[in-house]
Amino acid sequence: MNGRRIVFVGAGGAGLTAAFTLARRAPDAQITVFSKDPVVAYSQCGMPFVLDRKILDFNKLVIYQPPVFKDLGLDVRTSTAIEEIDLDGRAVTTEKGERVEYDRLVIATGSRPFVPPVPGVHLPGVHTLLTLEDGKALYERLKDALNVVIIGGGPIGLETAPAFLDAGAKLTIIERVPQLMPSALDPEMAAIVQAHLEQKGARVITGRGVDSINGTARVESVTCAGEVIPADLVLLSAGIRPNTDLAKQASIDLGVTGGIVVDEYFRVRRNGKVLDDVLAAGDCAEVTGLITGKPVIYAVGSVANRQAKYVADNLLGKKTPYPPVLCPAVCVIGDLHVGNVGLTTHACEQAGITPLTFSARGATRARYYPGGKTVDIKLLSDGDRLVGGQIIGEEGVGGRINVLSLAIGKGMSPADLAGAETCYAPPVSPLIDPLTYAAEMLALKVARAKKSQ
Incomplete structure (x- = not known):
């Protein structure tokens, strides 16, 4: 590893996970993590479910306590904001005026909620x-x-x-x-x-x-x-916006999304020049979308966590390029699960794609098995290539979105997905899975479109 002094600015899903991974794999590294928040290492994604009393209290969301940091040799400084990054001097300065030098720096400052510019937005309540x-x-x-x-x-x-x-x-x-x-x-x-x-x-x-x-x-x-x-x-x-104030102050390049421009190794640029000793990841950094090849920011925990592993690899000198992303996601609204992956119709059109689509409604279990729920599925393709999908239901959504994510990621066609073998048991699926049926129907639509050309 080039340099032992590693400084992380930000302790969210990308920053702290990368620091943990690095500490385990390079125990001789001197790792310092700064966070302006008083508590770190907790699940932001779990907060709506504490509010709804599905989870009993906020303490359940805290994944690691401070003794764990010490055991790993991490110097985690909470309630400590960084005021300045000095790229030339290889140092950061805290709000209290302390200057901390680094050999490698990781900017993982996350995102901030978008506050609409309307009167009264700062009122109590x-x-x-x-x-x-x-x-x-x-x-x-x-x-x-x-x-x-x-x-x-x-x-x-x-x-x-x-x-x-x-x-x-x-x-x-x-x-x-x-x-x-x-x-x-x-x-x-x-x-x-x-x-x-x-x-x-x-x-x-x-x-x-x-x-x-x-x-x-x-x-x-x-x-x-x-x-x-x-x-x-x-x-x-x-919505949210990338938190890039520090990067902007340090003249680090920002992209069309407003996020920090990084290469496939998460290295930042200043005036177009790649900086080998400064990386950025998480909600503050833009990456490449798989389907469009354009810069995107996906501010979800799964993406930040995955990026952290690549950041750790690259800090250790194992140059591992981060692949273009799809970001399968699921939103749970009470008992309704809302999943999506890839592009919507509007996003397709913005990318110059006129998608073929098929929507289907199916059951999550065999029709005679009690407790089954309805699931709604919409698939999108750019000719023979699947490019997106949306699935909504009260059960069986997450698994099907993951299957669809794999299919899109591997460049599969609707016919490929329709031909994939799937499991069957009355309590978990009808004989023909709704996703398989939707793919079959879209494959027929694609075939008809080809014949008419």
Whole structure:
């Protein structure tokens, strides 16, 4: 390994996981991890389920306690923000003025919630959900909330919706574009999610933005397209942005996504020149999308964790290129599982692809076996190549999304997927799996399209 002094700025899924991996594989390394947060090594993805009392308390989300860091030889400094990166002097400076030199630096500063530029957005009672402290603050307010407004129809807000409904609050969800989860779902699939939320008691407003958040001492209402909606709690769920302030201050190159530009070894650039001693990963860094070949940021824990292993490899001198990504994802909204992988129809069109699609509704178990649920599937292909898929149901979603991710990642056609052998038992699947059926029908559509050319 080139240089023993490794400094990590950020202790999320990418930074801390890479530090742990490195400590295990290079016990002689001098590893320092800085985080502005008081608690690290916890699951952000679990917070909506603590709010909904599926998980008993936030402490259950903490994966590692400080004694584990010491046992590994990690110097983890919590509640310590980095104020400056000196690339030429190979050092970082903390908010308290301490200067720490490094041989290799990893920037893993993560992301921050997007705060829409509307009046009243900083009133007490307006929340975001990113850190453990955010989750605890929201949990305390949830107990007394009568009228809740979620601004934004993305996964984070929608996963918290059941907690508000189960607490007896009147819930309104506002999404400025005409559908929920626009980056993950096609409109007709998003309609299934909206219908589910409305059936549970939520009011969903799409295609209209928020004019203002109103109140004096604290939030009292939200104005949406002229309508005043009572609110004693507001959750901002309008997306996230890469946290690149430090990188920008250090003149590190940023890309079209707003994230840090990295190569396949996660090395950053300054003025177009690759820096061998500085890497970046996680929500703050843009990588290459598999299907389009264009820069993307996928701010999910599974991606950050996977990137961390490659960062550790490259710090150790084992040059392992990070492959283009697909980012299979699943969002759990109460008892509804919403999965997606690859491109939506809109994303295809933006990439110059006119996709062929097929949608199917099937069962998760044999028709005669009790407890089966409906599953909705939509597949997309660019000719003979699968490029995307969306699956929604109350069970059997995650596994099918993973199968579809593998199929897309390997460049399979709909016919290839339809021909794959699948298991069968009445409690877990009908004789012909719904994913197989959807692939068969899309393969026929592809064949007809070829004949008509």
